Amino acid sequence: MTDDQKLIINEGPVNMLNELVSSMRTCKSFYFSVAFINFSGLQLLLEPLQEAKERGIKGRIITSTYLNFTEPKALHKIKEFDHLDLKIFVTDKEIGFHTKVYIFEYDDYYKVIIGSSNLTQSALKSNIEWNVEIISKPNGDFIENVRHEFDRLWQDSREASENLLKEYADFIRDLPKKEDTPTLIFEREDYITPNRMQKRARENLERIRSYGEDRALVIAATGTGKTYMSAFDVKEFEPKRLLFLVHRGEIMRKAMETFQHLIPNNKDKQCGLFTGTEKNIEADYLFATIQTVKGHYHRFRPDEFDYIIVDEAHHAAAQTYREVMNYFKPKFMLGMTATPERSDSQSVFELFDHNVAVEVRLHEALDDELIIPFHYFGITDIDAVDLSDVDIDDIEEVTKRLKVHERVDYIIEQMLFYGHDGELRKCLGFCASIEHAKYMTDEFNHRGILSTHLSGSDSAEVREQTMNRLEDDKDPLEVIFTVDIFNEGVDLPSVNQVLMLRPTNSPIIFIQQLGRGLRRHEGKSFLTVLDFIGNHKRTFLIAIALNGSRFYDKESLKVAVSTDFANIPGSTHIQMDEISKERILSQIDQENFNSMKYLREAYLEFKQFLNGKTPHYLVDYLTYDGAPDPVAFISKKNHYLDFVATVEKDDQLKGLCIDEEFDKALKDLSKRLPIKRIHDFVVIRMLFEQDIVTLNEATKEIEKYIQTVYRDTVIHVFEAINHDFFDHVKKKHAFKMAEFDGVSTLTRTASLARLLQHEAYRKYLEDALFYGILRYEREFQTIDYGIPHFKLYEQYQMVDAAILSNYRKTHSAFRGSGLLKNGKDFFLFIDLHKEADIDERINYKDQFIDRRYFQWQSQNATKQISDTGQDIIYNEKRGVHLHLFVRKYRKIDAKTEPYIYIGKGHTVEYSGEQPITTILRLEHEVPQNLYVEFTEKV
Incomplete structure (x- = not known):
């Protein structure tokens, strides 16, 4: 084996933690020498350490007391593993200890990782760290020197005896009292x-x-x-x-x-x-x-x-x-x-x-470090709990099946194994019912873990007293089991452990319960979440909740699960055991997220969350993190009102749609959702308030939402509202809201004026408008994306390229081809996986070479000497912009998938013709997370 090296940085699925875990799972022994170990980092390695123990793999670990940063709790946890030998390098004022080296021994080579990462959650997942991995032959000079130095440090370090650990723990505990300097920095406003x-x-x-x-x-x-x-x-x-x-x-x-x-x-x-x-x-x-x-x-x-x-x-x-x-x-x-x-x-x-x-929302809060990270462990529930044939909304039956003594022992065993941040346990356990919460309380108390339970039936005074007890470090209370009162609006900053003890049937509730422990609190650096995953039929909802609303399609959700949700920002860690992971992946495979059955269930689940109140408006779905995307409902019917009327079998709602013009108008607005250009909806909103809108008025109003507004785009919006870009079929079926005089004025039609006089019609039309605008603001903010108005890594359909590049011909022509043009803007629409039965481009080899380079082949008829060929080959010289839109699959569950915009590319190599094979250098390196989604096979 030849020597090899690579740089390891923390970027999505490629991070120091994943490198350590994969190495531990394949090596025959390992040796760590790290200056600092804290529990936040060690907890992330507990499962691979346990696996190593079961495989008979031994390890040696050296750490230090340098700067008093290593946590005694982490050292005690390491000592619980009898296959690990632990030594401590005790430093003094003259000698520091700052090594970060991880050595893995294999049958015919060694892997050595040396760099900047200690065993802390941030160093392993989110910090800017540089670590070099070196593969070396067993008899090479390099590995001989590394082993020799490790052995020398091992000899110079002290056995991690109980006495030494106690002395160190006592020292750390008393440290604030020994310090003459204050622990808080001097602050002025x-x-x-x-x-x-x-x-x-x-x-x-x-x-x-x-x-x-x-x-x-x-x-x-x-x-x-x-x-x-x-x-x-x-x-x-x-x-x-x-x-x-x-x-x-x-x-x-x-x-x-x-x-x-x-x-x-x-x-x-x-x-x-x-x-x-x-x-x-x-x-x-x-x-x-x-x-x-x-x-x-x-x-x-x-x-x-x-x-x-x-x-x-x-x-x-x-x-x-x-x-x-x-x-x-x-x-x-x-x-x-x-x-x-x-x-x-x-x-x-x-x-x-x-x-x-x-x-x-949750992901943004994690990314902005407004809340603490969480370590989520998805643990397969015991075999004695069988939920495979039960309706998880049947609370009485679910409760009956969860009340198993063996399960309580298992829960406590996992709590002790994974532990929690801080010295004192401050735990919330979410249960299926009041009966279940009482049962868990009794069982925990019987086993010596002081617990109590709360529900909505308890008075506000009792709830406040109980919460104060959990917050009080002098009170021995460790766990509150609850049903329905800690989902939202309750502030318990000290909570450091959350137990999910009920089957998840709502992503909203899951996120709200998770959020109860994410508040920053002195002495708490992360939240431990233990989710006991059963074999019920909707386990996949956990994946939707954890991944948030960012997954692009079913395939992307599967990639997220298989890569342990590497897209989650910061030091947050999500880990499911293999049984749970396979169960969820299987359910995602079998589920058709576009079927009426699934959409009806998602709608009714949201309605149930609202205590049975019908969510009449799209804006209602912007209320809660984890709510279903109502655009999926629209895609199944003409508009959201039609979907609700169908599911609810509501003749009164159906009656509203009898008015043909109202039905057309609402369909027109709904089918544009989610909007990719806010300008159109802002102008239409103005038409709801005034008969005439001028270009200057529209420009001024749009500037409230976008940093820079281009006059040509506003004119294009006026032309689009005037149906200038519709073909004759679309004009026949569309509803016209205004007439454009071709110069500067848009005048509201009598048809729209009539609809706005009807209170119910107006409410539903305004709801579609407001939903589009609010969702745009959430996803695009006020950024000026120029012309074309494309945001990197956003989803687009082919026709969007026409709209967003101010294309002034029939927009329905923007479909059915891998290369579309608007002047000097060339739009490359690329399917990574070809479908032999329907894709005429089956022989085309379009693929990522790496995150910076993409191989793309032109259409079969394109010759190098043609104008199009020359524009592609010499695009920079000829001022041609090659915009790349990529999707993994053309269709999933019989629904056409959108493309993801990955920015512009420039031809750096080319060969052949009919088709021309090009190598494009991307202006923006594709983020690691998205690259994995495009290239990972699940």
Whole structure:
């Protein structure tokens, strides 16, 4: 075997952790020498360490006390493995210890990884780390030197005896008392800077206000810093008077403390409370509960407050809030919420004029490091629990089958094996029913783990007392088993372990339960999640919940599962055992995500989550992380209203669709979803409010949403609304909303004016518009993508290229060919897997060479000497832009798949003709995660 080297960095599925795990699973022995080991890193290796033990593979580990960074808890855990020998290099002031070397021995070679990664979660998964892997022959000079040095360190290190570990643990425990310097850094309000979410929100709030808007909404999970964000904005806005409205008293006091920290009294602003017992009515910045303000708001002038903040703004649709909000006329009103749920009357989006300054879902929060990472372990449930023939909505039967003593022992065994961050266990266990929660409580208490249970039937006082007990380090309570009250809106920052003990039947609930432990807390660096995965028929919902809404198709979801969700950002780690993984992959294979059966189940599951309330509007699906994508419902029917009417068998809803013009109008808007260009919907929204829209008015309105607006694009939008690019068939079946005079004015049609007079018609049409705009803002933000208006790694259909490049011929011509053109813009539509029975390009060898280079073959008829051939071969010289759109499969489950835009390429090599084979250098290296999705075979 020859020597070989490679660089290992942390990038998606290629990271130090995966390299260590794969090496441990194939070697015959291993030797680690790392300066630092903490439990966050060790926990990620527990399963491969256990597998090595079962295979009889031994290992030696050296670590150090250097800088007191190694955690005693990690050392104790290593000592539990009798196939591992552990030694500790005890450092002093003169000698440091900073090695990071991992040695793996095989039958005929050694693998040595030397670099910068210690055994910590961030070093193994997310930090910027450089590690060099070297493959060496067993008798080479290099490996001889490495082994010799390791042996020398082994001799110089001390046995990890119980006495030594106790001494070190005692030293670490007492360290803060021995330090003369304070553990907190000196902070002044001037030095506290916004995080990425807060900065993004601030910029967007400024932009929203600059266009005359006087209210906006911020959507972000609990613990992501919404209150700090609002304080930063207030600091810049400098209102003379502020009202901060909350739903609960404890939130009010915490909010005031935050503002006092960032905007102290020496800034000439006094903060005060307005409560039932304390009314500091003269305070500049007043913090109050809605209950108190409701009875006293007439003591203030309507314009008393320049700036009003409504916390937990999803309550704002309630009558108590609306009465207060309608009375006051501030210069600006900011709403903040974790879940913008709809009330019976209206949505929170409507209350804040559909202006969303920022929206942060689970994946974004992880990426922005607003919450702590989680380590998820999917563990196959015991054989004694058989859910294969039960309806998981049959709670009574599920509860009966989960109440197994053997299962309780198994759960505790896994809890002890995987452990948790920190010294004290602070655990939430999510159960199938109250009966199940009581059973688990009794069984845990019987086994010496102090536990209790809570449900919606317990009083608010009991719930608060119990939660305070779990938060109190002096209270011996370790576990709260619960059913339905910790899904949302409950703040338990110290929770470091979550048990999923019920079958997952809702991605929304799964994400909400997971989120209960993700709040930052002193002494907690990650959350441990143990999910006991049964053999029920909808296990695959776990994969949908964990992967979020980003998977492009069924195949991508399978790749995510097989690669342990490498797309999850940061140090978060997802690991399923092989049985669970195979079970989920099999279910995904068998499930048709486009079938009416599946879509009906997804809809009814969402409706059940809403306590049986029919979700009439598309905007309802923007409310919850993990909600189904309603565009899938639209693709099955003419529009969402048609889908709901069909599933609900609602004759009244079906009756609305009898109006042919309304049906056409709603279908026209719905079939454009999700929109890839916001301009059209903004202009149509204007037509809902005014008879005539000019180019200048439209441009100004679109600038509220996009950083740069091109006049030619606005003209193209006017032409598109005028149906200039429709063929005769489409014109016959489409609904015309406005007439364009060909110069500068768009005039609303009488047909649209008639529909808008009908309250129900208008509501459904506006819902499609608002959904399109809000979803666009979430996915595209305010970025100017130029012309063509393409975002990297976004999904597109062929016709989108015509729309987004301002193509001024019939747009229906944009289909059926691998190369389409609009002037100097060439659009290459590429299927990586050819389908022999339907694909005339079956012999074409289109493929990724690596993440930077792509091999593409032209159409069969293309010669090098032709104009098209010359444009392709010399594209840079001739000013031709080659845009690449790639998809893995043409169809999945009989549905045509979209393409993924991977940017522009430039021809660097070419050969042959009819077809011409080209090597294209991509302007943007394809991200590792996406590259794996394109190339991985599952």
